[in-house]
Amino acid sequence: MLGRSFGFLWSSTALSNLADGLLKVGAPLLAVSMTRSPTLVSLVGAAATLPWLVLALHAGAIADRADRRRIMVVAHLARAAILGAATLLAALGLLDLWLLLAAVLLAGVSEVFADLSAQSVLPMTVSREHLTRANGRVSTAQMIGNDFIGAPVAGLLVVALPAALFGAPAVLYAAGGLLLLGMRGAYRLPAAPTGRRPLRRDIGEALRYLWAHRVLRSLAVSAGLLNLANSAYFAVFVLWAVGGGSAIGLEPGEYGLMTTAFAAGAVLGSLLSGRVAGLFGEVRTLLGCWLTTSLLLLVPVLVPSPWTLYPTAVLWGLFGAAGNVLVISTRQRLIPAELLGRVNSAYRLVGMGGMPLGAALGGVVAEFAGLAAVLIGAVGVCLGAVGLVWRALSDRISGPLTSEATLSDISRSR
Template identity: 35%
Template sequence: MPRAPGLGRPFRWLWSSSVASNAGDGISRTLLPLLVVADHPQPLVVSGLTAVNMLPWLLFALPAGALADRHDRRRLLVISNVVRAAALLAAVAVFAAGASIAVLYGLAFVLGIAETLAETAAPAMLPDLVPKEELEKANSRLFAPQIILNEMAGPPIAGLLAGLGAAAALATGGTLYAVAALLLTGLVVAARGVPQAVRPAASAPSSIRRDIRAGVRYVVGHTVLLRTVATSALYGLVYSATFSMLVLLAYRTLGLDSTGYGLLLTVGSIGSLLGTWAVDRLSRRLPAVPMAIGSLMLSGAAYLTMGLAGNVVLVGAALLCNGFFMMSWNIPVLSLRQRLTPADLQGRVTSVARLCSWGTMPVGATLGGLLARSTSVTTVFMASGALLIVGAVVLLAPLRSVATSSDAADTAVANHVGTSES
């Protein structure tokens, strides 16, 4: 069997930049709540910071997708990293004079806007940097540093830096974002001959609103995209409902302290990391849709186990497995969506998917809290697991008869191009 083509130098530049920016994310996402708690330990103030940071996904996700299809996606990534670097470095001077809660909220909101742009432009760029048969491998490589630096290494590093002072921590995060922006300058040189990686295809003048409508219309009119996006929304609902209650499951049901809870989170992250390593191999043996259905059903079984177990070893094993299944769902479906989407719609389709999956998270967290209050914490996990299993079958089983191969993706893209040129 001939050796599969490598991911290439353009991808390596993107990956290197992603490593630096994810390190910045890991520090800033942990640091800001610590700075808030230091002077304002009230629960609503702390939760408000998270809400403000996530608000740009509801307000700007769709416009960010339109911008990613109109402009140089590499340049958008550079701008987003420069904005984050400038915001954190400017905050160093502000904190030297004494910062208020309003400054922290404003910083969280600016970082959220920049993240919305970056997390839309990067996936939209990827299909033009690597061969389509290598998308699973490329997405896996991008997810791995995100898991390691955001979830595993970032929090303890941020804690250590916070011990040295807010200025040192903010300056470190800002420097990492600046390095991420600098590394992207190499992508232009490496990607010569890959025009879509640098500049989307030219199209007739249009308004942002019209561009957004075209992206939404494409998703709604495409059976595979519509059903997988709807399933992502369901998964976002389930994930946020259970994750918001995980700390209570650890404390009340399992009797753990803060160290034990941190270890549980680490175990889940290890499972996700193992999933990024294995998914490329699995996707070469299993079709995307059956793999997605199986992963979601097994993830639902893991949530059921967490609700029924009452034992720290079983809950830890379920979290490990759930992290694995989350990646074996997420990466193949993301890669399938990238294959099925024309180059000039990549940004908008990505933004629709992110809006649906991330936009349901505040709703899921709220529903999880209400259900736990009226019943119990364990009921949240059992109900979420059952809902995910049923939803996976109802939403994805009809896709077994729909062609989702690379050839089908090429045909869909060709039909789109032909329609837009006629």
């Protein structure tokens, strides 16, 4: 029903996110094997997310000018080449922490272009009425690849065959890029801005649109605070959870299983998000998901045990994924097609731009104040972010985010 082209897009997403999962979990675990410094370990998370802060606006503007599918193909193949070189270094015993950070950083640059183009190409692949369903399937593939399969495999590879932490993702990214060639149709906007038009003009137009739209602006700011806090939390959480001297005492393989538990919940949350929002309303469902996820971050701090961590991880995934599907579908419905790449990039700059800062800040604070201070402080920031978006959207608490009242926000603000 969603079409042949969506099938190729979904398959590519599944493979590339399996690669993401191997890299996301494997790189910090590999860093922990090189150093126990919270500051140095947190640099892995900072390196992975820094490209969002630096390149998101430009990547979105380019996605509105060029063929979005072609951008994704080039980005996937570039990541394959980068990680292929890292594989060779690891096999030769030449990989150190700084080369690890460089590989993660360069792969993150390609990820910015691939992900922004992917979210913009989806509305060109399926009809608007099928967006939530399609995003649910894409989110499911992302969670299965990132956490359900990729995470535990990464935990095993870091012990048995470290070089494969880069070699396997390289092969998967290459395959994902080639699959995209099976998509039929045009994936460049008919009225795309020309190359003669200054890129900064396109970027400025997107920033003005985002700031003028009350709902998108509120969601972006709240998402930014949530991501900053979560980046600080999870940048050092591996030290809280893994190793003989840690609070929880997990082995690397067991840490991978925790992210598998997260993925199991996320798959369920992705599939149920639309139905739950239909019962309780989009705003109420989104706020409930964000609030619950924030409070659950306290559990591993107050009760540091594997027996509480695994079910908590399931709930993290369930509520986090459900909220994510709702937000992505809302953006795709509210933003005009000719602005989708740019406004998505502006949104994600605000929403994700604080992640490298959060990761680095988490490491520095943990160095001087301890891990628990970072974890508890992150929960406080998350609760403040939920309060901010609740205040902004309280007038439509039981309605849809894409109501007529929401759509009229722009016209009133201009």
